[in-house]
């Protein structure tokens with residue numbers, strides 16, 4: 055009965071904590087937090103798997119997903135960072151998501167929740183600084199273990215609950231209402247615009263009712279169709295509550311690409327244009343209008 059004698063700790067995976075950077079036993083971190091509606095059966099498909107599949111990206115019947123029985127979680131944070139960030143930020147983030155969801159339900163009842171629309175969200179007594187710190191923590195979990203080594207300001211921002219501000223020349227964070235049920239976990243990728251030669255470096259994390267975009271070294275002249283929440287870092291003190299009412303864009307996700315919010319019709323039409331055969335739907339992406 056040796057297995058029964060293993061302590062829970064000894065079953066943990068050892069690796070580099072995405073937040074503090076130390077080599078430690080890693081606990082399994084819910085992304086987003088379990089309290090933010092990340093519960094129940096979840097299926098996760100890897101992007102390459104979807105791209106290799108000879109079908110449109112939402113037709114996943116032939117693929118084998120990784121199945122999670124009670125929310126999606128990754129072994130990404132050490133026990134201390136998991137516990138600290140949970141204590142400091144998760145309650146406020148979960149409340150923020152609950153407020154967003156309540157507003158989105160009202161909008162859906164009024165038939166307002168369609169892609170391209172902008173929907174009023176009403177947040178009462180939220181704690182914006184703590185919310186943003188949890189968003190940055192989640193971006194750590196979906197990115198490479200070295201991500202915070204290269205972005206030490208983000209590490210400091212998460213590990214010090216009292217630290218305010220993020221440099222605008224380095225980071226821009228947006229939020230949107232995610233239409234549908236698809237979640238998306240994109241680590242940092244560079245997207246090149248062939249016609250202009252410009253590039254964007256972004257990470258995207260979508261978990262309905264909201265999606266979040268982190269842009270590195272942002273060009274503020276570039277279209278950014280999201281609710282810019284970077285000001286949460288500089289305009290609110292630790293523990294400060296605020297009421298915020300704002301119109302937030304409704305955006306859909308139908309492919310594994312970051313910043314790709316084309317409709318299924320647009321994706322299908324592009325697939326047909328790019329494919330030699332009308333029955334070959336692999337040419338669906340990536341988008342050309344970033």
Ligand SMILES: [Zn+2]
Nearest residue numbers: 071074132135
């Ligand atoms: Zn850690």
